Ligand SMILES: NC(=O)C1=CN([C@@H]2O[C@H](COP(=O)(O)OP(=O)(O)OC[C@H]3O[C@@H](n4cnc5c(N)ncnc54)[C@H](O)[C@@H]3O)[C@@H](O)[C@H]2O)C=CC1
């Protein structure tokens with residue numbers, strides 16, 4: 351089949367690019383490591399009770415939650431990692447138990463990795479968010495623990511944009527209501543308050559990956575597009591950026607949100623914003639459940655101000671699929687919302703297509719693997735982006751030093767002094783806020799040197815986490 355073949359080719363090319371062959375050895379530690387770690391490549395900071403020995407991919411444990419795509423499972427399994435897969439997210443207590451043991455975790459939008467949970471993650475080096483949003487992870491806390499976080503910044507943006515196009519027409523033609531009526535035997539052929547979308551104005555809040563794709567698709571349908579964003583962005587097609595949210599609200603027939611969940615976007619659309627919209631306008635939210643104040647939306651709909659709404663995301667979302675999962679008081683307004691006409695409710699499926707999930711699986715699993723095997727952080731969302739070309743395993747006695755540290759003066763001098771008896775073949779260092787990351791390949795290192803280098807680096811005050819790959 352053409353689609354399947356395309357996916358396989360994509361995976362092949364990713365793997366070719368990665369050259370995911372055997373892994374170097376490694377030792378590592380971080381201040382949060384338990385006194386006595388159980389894994390061969392982790393040694394205690396205080397007492398080096400484990401012999402330093404080459405790292406084996408077979409020791410790496412990965413927990414995959416929320417039905418992460420099989421493309422990711424394949425990549426991790428091929429590496430020889432130990433992979434545990436769960437279809438849903440986990441209750442907090444179970445997550446804490448499981449996260450204590452693993453080196454990598456793969457999640458989607460549902461699993462919250464708060465500081466409270468991450469502080470139990472004694473062996474964790476990397477989080478893979480198999481989605482776009484990363485608001486579910488405490489990124490700063492993770493960085494301070496030396497845990498890199500990766501996501502897939504655009505693999506599902508087209509899927510979301512297409513869903514929103516479908517919703518615009520569905521709302522304009524009241525398709526949801528007509529379909530429900532006919533399912534229950536009622537023939538209701540009406541044209542009142544049903545519209546073409548051609549010539550109408552779409553107002554996009556957040557003109558990023560999704561908002562800008564949507565803009566192109568909407569223009570192809572003959573819509574005029576306005577957008578509001580906190581940064582100035584060049585428009586695609588003939589879309590126009592407006593300088594205030596209010597201007598967008600006043601002028602648009604359809605308003606759709608594509609912003610991240612931040613303190614600033616919480617209840618971005620609430621009572622005053624609904625009041626500022628044109629009478630009979632439509633509201634769409636496929637970003638995050640915090641962005642639209644749903645009780646205020648219900649009020650505006652009951653008052654006849656808003657003619658329809660499509661929601662894909664909610665402040666509280668069920669942990670797993672199943673009858674009754676949404677209607678059981680998870681959110682106080684559910685009964686009110688479902689009783690309104692022309693409201694489309696979808697269970698956070700904006701990015702849920704075969705194409706998106708497959709390519710997200712490949713992209714994030716590839717980044718996570720490159721970090722575990724090579725220390726490469728290109729694409730990390732909470733770390734400095736550092737990369738050196740793959741370690742040459744044929745070159746004897748070469749060690750890659752991965753040194754994550756607090757971003758303070760004097761670190762390079764100290765670290766290079768420690769490495770100075772060896773030839774530094776390559777070195778790269780970068781910082782991101784309080785966190786900095788140094789990667790160096792050094793040659794002519796024997797087994798006893800490895801231990802000494804490790805011990806000396808481990809004594810430095812500003813280290814967060816150290817791994818030596820060989
Ligand atoms: N329903 C679903 O299944 C999915 C939902 N999403 C959500 O959609 C959001 C947007 O995704 P992308 O377009 O890929 O993100 P993006 O980062 O490419 O674009 C977000 C845009 O919002 C702008 N922005 C941020 N704060 C703003 C504010 N206060 N007011 C106006 N604009 C603001 C940014 O400047 C940026 O241009 C994600 O953060 C995620 O939460 C993403 C994928 C799937």
Ligand SMILES: O=C(O)C(=O)COP(=O)(O)O
Nearest residue numbers: 458459460481482483701
């Ligand atoms: O990519 C995102 O941010 C999404 O919201 C999609 O989330 P999901 O992978 O469907 O849990």
